[in-house]
Amino acid sequence: MQNFDFFNPTRIVFGAGRTGELDGLIPAEARVLVLFGGGSVRQNGTLDEVKAALGARHVVEFGGIEPNPTFETLMRAVAVIAVEKLDFLLAVGGGSVLDGTKFVAAAACFDGNPRDILAKFGRNVEQALPIGTVLTLPATGSEMNNGGVITIKAEGAKLPFSSPAVFPRFSLLDPTRTNSLPERQLANGVVDAYVHVMEQYLTTCAGAHVQDRFSEGLLLTLIEHGPAAVKSSDYQARANLMWTATLALNGLIGAGVAQDWSTHMIGHELTVKFDIDHARTLAVVLPAMMQVRREAKRDKLLQYADRVWGVTAGSDDERIDAAIARTRAFFESLGLPTRLSAYGIGADAIPAIVAQLEAHGMVKLGESREVTPTVSRQVLEAAL
Amino acid sequence: MQNFDFFNPTRIVFGAGRTGELDGLIPAEARVLVLFGGGSVRQNGTLDEVKAALGARHVVEFGGIEPNPTFETLMRAVAVIAVEKLDFLLAVGGGSVLDGTKFVAAAACFDGNPRDILAKFGRNVEQALPIGTVLTLPATGSEMNNGGVITIKAEGAKLPFSSPAVFPRFSLLDPTRTNSLPERQLANGVVDAYVHVMEQYLTTCAGAHVQDRFSEGLLLTLIEHGPAAVKSSDYQARANLMWTATLALNGLIGAGVAQDWSTHMIGHELTVKFDIDHARTLAVVLPAMMQVRREAKRDKLLQYADRVWGVTAGSDDERIDAAIARTRAFFESLGLPTRLSAYGIGADAIPAIVAQLEAHGMVKLGESREVTPTVSRQVLEAAL
Incomplete structure (x- = not known):
C-alpha cells in the first residue's frame, strides 16, 4: 500500500x-x-x-x-x-x-x-x-x-x-x-462505472488488499446486477447501480494504489473527434489496453481473471485472454460495441488521434507513465 | 437497500x-x-x-x-x-x-x-x-x-x-x-474489526449488494492477512490491518442496511463486570449469538458461509454450523478464547449479567429488536 x-x-x-x-x-x-x-x-x-x-x-x-x-x-x-x-x-x-x-x-x-x-x-x-x-x-x-x-x-x-x-x-x-432514462444511458452508466474501477484496480499488485477486494466487489456487483438495472426499473437494482457508480470514483478504491487512466485519456480524444458517448469510447479502448499492456499488468490481470470472472483453468496467458474476452463480451451484452470499426473508424484515423493526445500533453499515461504515443497507437490499432 | x-x-x-x-x-x-x-x-x-x-x-x-x-x-x-x-x-x-x-x-x-x-x-x-x-x-x-x-x-x-x-x-x-504493540493487542484488534463488520453484515439480506461485497472484502482481508499482521511487524501487513479496521466502522458498510450490535452490548457488560478486554468479550459472544439467532439470520449465514469461508458442501444447516465453527476457530487461532469458561465464568453468573443489560436499557437489541433479556440469556448459556 x-x-x-x-x-x-x-x-x-x-x-x-x-x-x-x-x-x-x-x-x-x-x-x-x-x-x-x-x-x-x-x-x-x-x-x-x-x-x-x-x-x-x-x-x-x-x-x-x-x-x-x-x-x-x-x-x-x-x-x-x-x-x-x-x-x-x-x-x-x-x-x-x-x-x-x-x-x-x-x-x-x-x-x-x-x-x-x-x-x-x-x-x-x-x-x-x-x-x-x-x-x-x-x-x-x-x-x-x-x-x-x-x-x-x-x-x-x-x-x-x-x-x-x-x-x-x-x-x-x-x-x-433514473426511471425515465433510456436504456442506452443506463448501459453507458454501467460501463462507465466499470471502467472507473478498472483504472484504479488493473494496475500493479501493490499489496493493498482491502482496496483490491473493494474494487472486485464493485465489479462483481456491476456484472451481477448491472444488466437487470439496465433492463428494468426495479428499485433495488437501480439503487445498487447508483451507489456502486458513486463508490467507483469517490477516492476510496484509489487511495494507496497506483492508478492508470490512460483508457480515459484516449477515450476523451475519441469523444472530441467523433462525438462518441464517453462510456462507449471506454468500451472500445479498455479491452485493447488490456491486450497491449498485458505484460505490465500480468499479475493483476490474473487476479482479475480469478476473482472477478472465476477463470481458473488454463495457462496464465489463456486465463488472461479469457478475462479480456469476458470483459469485452460483458460490454457487448449491454449494447456497447468494443471495436472502432463499429463507428466506421479505420486505421487511417489513428495518426490524427495520436496527434491530439500529443497536443493535449497526454504523452506519458498510465500507472507507470509507459503509455507513450507509440503505445497509444498500438492500443488504437488493437481496437480496430 | x-x-x-x-x-x-x-x-x-x-x-x-x-x-x-x-x-x-x-x-x-x-x-x-x-x-x-x-x-x-x-x-x-x-x-x-x-x-x-x-x-x-x-x-x-x-x-x-x-x-x-x-x-x-x-x-x-x-x-x-x-x-x-x-x-x-x-x-x-x-x-x-x-x-x-x-x-x-x-x-x-x-x-x-x-x-x-x-x-x-x-x-x-x-x-x-x-x-x-x-x-x-x-x-x-x-x-x-x-x-x-x-x-x-x-x-x-x-x-x-x-x-x-x-x-x-x-x-x-x-x-x-504499531511496531511496539504486544501481540495480544494486535490480535484483539483483528477480532474487534472482524466483529464490527459482522454487526453490520450478518443481519438480513437487504439487497444491498455493494455493502455485502465490501463487508465480505473486509472479512476476507482480516482472515487472509490478520494473522500475519499479528505475528510480524511487516509494514504491508500492518498497513492492511490498519486501513481495514478503519473501514470496518466508518459508516460505509453500515449505510443502507440493518445493523445488529447486540454482541457488542452483551460484551460491554462482560467487560464492566469481569474486566475482560473488549475484543475478547466479542470473541465469546459472537459465535453464541450466531448459534442462537441462526433462524433469523439464516439467509445471511448461508451467504457468509459461501463467500467468506468457501463452505459450499452439505445441507443448509451443516453449512451454517461450519461457518460458525470456522469463525470460532479463527478467533481461537489468534489466541482469543470463545467460551466464558475460559474466564472462569459459569452459569451462575448469567442472571447478574442479564440484570445489568436490563438496568442499562439493553432489552430490545439486534437488527429486529428481537434480542430480549431472554434471548441474551440463551446467548450467554450457549457461550458457556
Missing part, C-alpha cells in the same frame, strides 16, 4: 422521496443557480420538485449544459452568477451537468482567465461556490468527488480538472430519478 | 513518516491538549515526535486514559481544558484514548451535566472542540467515525454515544506506530 490522503466531505442523502430535504440542506438565505442539461428534468417533473423544495429562495435556472459540457456554455453560467449575485449552485442531472457545475463554481471565484483552470488541471483553484447535486444518472461518480472533465469546443480539447474546493456539499441520490 | 445518509468528513493521512504534517493540520494559534493512555506513547517516542511537530504551540499533556475510558478520568481532562483555555484536542493512542477524547470534546462544550450525554447516547451534543488523532492501535475504527463508548465507574455502566460534532478533523494513520 502506498501512502495516501483520503478526504471526502460530501454528504450523501440516498433514497426515494427525499427531495423535500433540499430545504434543510441549502442555506435559507441562499441565492441559487439551478443548472441542468437538455431539459429532460423539466419534462419529467424533477425540476418542479426541486424548485418547490427551494421554497421562497431566489432561484435562477440555467439549462442547456451539454452531454460533454463545454467551456463556452459554462462561461455563460458564470456571467449569470455575476449579474444575479448568486451564491449557491444546485446541479440537477447526470455527470456532465455535475462536472460542468463544478467548473462554474470554480470559475466564478477564479482570479484570472478560467481557461487557465484547465491548463493547470485545477491545481490553481483555491475557492469555489458551494455546490449541491440532485443526481439523475448513475455513471460518473461526480456526485461524490472533486473532479470534472470539460470540453473546450474552440480548441477541440477535453480536459480533466480537480480541486478539493469543488466537492459537492451534498448529493441527493434518488434511484427513482 | 434502505434509505441512508452517509457523511464522513475525517481527513485520513496514511503512511509512515508523516507525523511532521501535524503542523499543517492543526491551526497555528491552537492551544492543544494532547491526550494519551498509560504512557507507552511516552516510552516509545511517539509523544516526543508529536510534540516536536506541534512546535511553539501551547501544549498541555493529559495522560492516564484507561483501556475502557472512564467518565471520572475524562471529566478531569474537561477541567484542565477550562483552566488552561485549550481549544484543540489531539488524541494519541488507540480506540480508548480516541473515544475518551471525543467525550471530552463534547463535554467541554456541553451546557449541563455531561453525564446526560451518555443518558441520551449523544443525541443532545450540539458542539464539540475540534479533534485530531494519531492512531497507535488498529482496532476500533474510532479514528474515522463519530462514536465512542464510555465507562461510568461509579455506576458499573459502559455506554455508547455518538454525534456528528465529534468526527475527528483528521487522523494520522502510521502503520509503524
Whole structure:
C-alpha cells in the first residue's frame, strides 16, 4: 500500500422521496443557480420538485449544459452568477451537468482567465461556490468527488480538472430519478462505472488488499446486477447501480494504489473527434489496453481473471485472454460495441488521434507513465 | 437497500513518516491538549515526535486514559481544558484514548451535566472542540467515525454515544506506530474489526449488494492477512490491518442496511463486570449469538458461509454450523478464547449479567429488536 490522503466531505442523502430535504440542506438565505442539461428534468417533473423544495429562495435556472459540457456554455453560467449575485449552485442531472457545475463554481471565484483552470488541471483553484447535486444518472461518480472533465469546443480539447474546493456539499441520490432514462444511458452508466474501477484496480499488485477486494466487489456487483438495472426499473437494482457508480470514483478504491487512466485519456480524444458517448469510447479502448499492456499488468490481470470472472483453468496467458474476452463480451451484452470499426473508424484515423493526445500533453499515461504515443497507437490499432 | 445518509468528513493521512504534517493540520494559534493512555506513547517516542511537530504551540499533556475510558478520568481532562483555555484536542493512542477524547470534546462544550450525554447516547451534543488523532492501535475504527463508548465507574455502566460534532478533523494513520504493540493487542484488534463488520453484515439480506461485497472484502482481508499482521511487524501487513479496521466502522458498510450490535452490548457488560478486554468479550459472544439467532439470520449465514469461508458442501444447516465453527476457530487461532469458561465464568453468573443489560436499557437489541433479556440469556448459556 502506498501512502495516501483520503478526504471526502460530501454528504450523501440516498433514497426515494427525499427531495423535500433540499430545504434543510441549502442555506435559507441562499441565492441559487439551478443548472441542468437538455431539459429532460423539466419534462419529467424533477425540476418542479426541486424548485418547490427551494421554497421562497431566489432561484435562477440555467439549462442547456451539454452531454460533454463545454467551456463556452459554462462561461455563460458564470456571467449569470455575476449579474444575479448568486451564491449557491444546485446541479440537477447526470455527470456532465455535475462536472460542468463544478467548473462554474470554480470559475466564478477564479482570479484570472478560467481557461487557465484547465491548463493547470485545477491545481490553481483555491475557492469555489458551494455546490449541491440532485443526481439523475448513475455513471460518473461526480456526485461524490472533486473532479470534472470539460470540453473546450474552440480548441477541440477535453480536459480533466480537480480541486478539493469543488466537492459537492451534498448529493441527493434518488434511484427513482433514473426511471425515465433510456436504456442506452443506463448501459453507458454501467460501463462507465466499470471502467472507473478498472483504472484504479488493473494496475500493479501493490499489496493493498482491502482496496483490491473493494474494487472486485464493485465489479462483481456491476456484472451481477448491472444488466437487470439496465433492463428494468426495479428499485433495488437501480439503487445498487447508483451507489456502486458513486463508490467507483469517490477516492476510496484509489487511495494507496497506483492508478492508470490512460483508457480515459484516449477515450476523451475519441469523444472530441467523433462525438462518441464517453462510456462507449471506454468500451472500445479498455479491452485493447488490456491486450497491449498485458505484460505490465500480468499479475493483476490474473487476479482479475480469478476473482472477478472465476477463470481458473488454463495457462496464465489463456486465463488472461479469457478475462479480456469476458470483459469485452460483458460490454457487448449491454449494447456497447468494443471495436472502432463499429463507428466506421479505420486505421487511417489513428495518426490524427495520436496527434491530439500529443497536443493535449497526454504523452506519458498510465500507472507507470509507459503509455507513450507509440503505445497509444498500438492500443488504437488493437481496437480496430 | 434502505434509505441512508452517509457523511464522513475525517481527513485520513496514511503512511509512515508523516507525523511532521501535524503542523499543517492543526491551526497555528491552537492551544492543544494532547491526550494519551498509560504512557507507552511516552516510552516509545511517539509523544516526543508529536510534540516536536506541534512546535511553539501551547501544549498541555493529559495522560492516564484507561483501556475502557472512564467518565471520572475524562471529566478531569474537561477541567484542565477550562483552566488552561485549550481549544484543540489531539488524541494519541488507540480506540480508548480516541473515544475518551471525543467525550471530552463534547463535554467541554456541553451546557449541563455531561453525564446526560451518555443518558441520551449523544443525541443532545450540539458542539464539540475540534479533534485530531494519531492512531497507535488498529482496532476500533474510532479514528474515522463519530462514536465512542464510555465507562461510568461509579455506576458499573459502559455506554455508547455518538454525534456528528465529534468526527475527528483528521487522523494520522502510521502503520509503524504499531511496531511496539504486544501481540495480544494486535490480535484483539483483528477480532474487534472482524466483529464490527459482522454487526453490520450478518443481519438480513437487504439487497444491498455493494455493502455485502465490501463487508465480505473486509472479512476476507482480516482472515487472509490478520494473522500475519499479528505475528510480524511487516509494514504491508500492518498497513492492511490498519486501513481495514478503519473501514470496518466508518459508516460505509453500515449505510443502507440493518445493523445488529447486540454482541457488542452483551460484551460491554462482560467487560464492566469481569474486566475482560473488549475484543475478547466479542470473541465469546459472537459465535453464541450466531448459534442462537441462526433462524433469523439464516439467509445471511448461508451467504457468509459461501463467500467468506468457501463452505459450499452439505445441507443448509451443516453449512451454517461450519461457518460458525470456522469463525470460532479463527478467533481461537489468534489466541482469543470463545467460551466464558475460559474466564472462569459459569452459569451462575448469567442472571447478574442479564440484570445489568436490563438496568442499562439493553432489552430490545439486534437488527429486529428481537434480542430480549431472554434471548441474551440463551446467548450467554450457549457461550458457556
